Amino acid sequence: MKIIINTSSMVPIYEQIVEVIKREIASGGLEADAALPSVRTLSKELKISALTVKKAYDQLESDGLVTTVHGKGTFVKGLNPGLIREEQLKELEGDMARMVDKAKRYGISTEELLEIFQMVTED
Numbered sequence: 001m002k003i004i005i006n007t008s009s010m011v012p013i014y015e016q017i018v019e020v021i022k023r024e025i026a027s028g029g030l031e032a033d034a035a036l037p038s039v040r041t042l043s044k045e046l047k048i049s050a051l052t053v054k055k056a057y058d059q060l061e062s063d064g065l066v067t068t069v070h071g072k073g074t075f076v077k078g079l080n081p082g083l084i085r086e087e088q089l090k091e092l093e094g095d096m097a098r099m100v101d102k103a104k105r106y107g108i109s110t111e112e113l114l115e116i117f118q119m120v121t122e123d
Helices: 013-027 039-046 050-062 081-105 110-121
Strands: 066-069 073-076
Touching: 013 050, 013 081, 039 050, 050 066, 050 073, 081 110
Parallel strands: none
Antiparallel strands: 066 073
């Protein structure tokens, strides 16, 4: 698993780690019972604080994606891919709701917002 951190991003580093690991789990890159790198190993690899990695692992655990066994490590839980997808869709729904609220504050109409959506989704 390759984690690349963008230090100039507005997204906190621990959230970037969480997103990469979630993506790996959802895509099957990390299977059930796979061990994540230790907090110390990942913090050295990424040249960040161990507390940041610990915060990411704690978030993943509270999301129900991993389990930590004291003295053994952090492991991917056996998950239903549909549940992961459902979580991703809920997260996107929240992101979109915030975007729509912002558009309303800016006086942007639904039609303009849909045009923007069409524009950014074109490949």
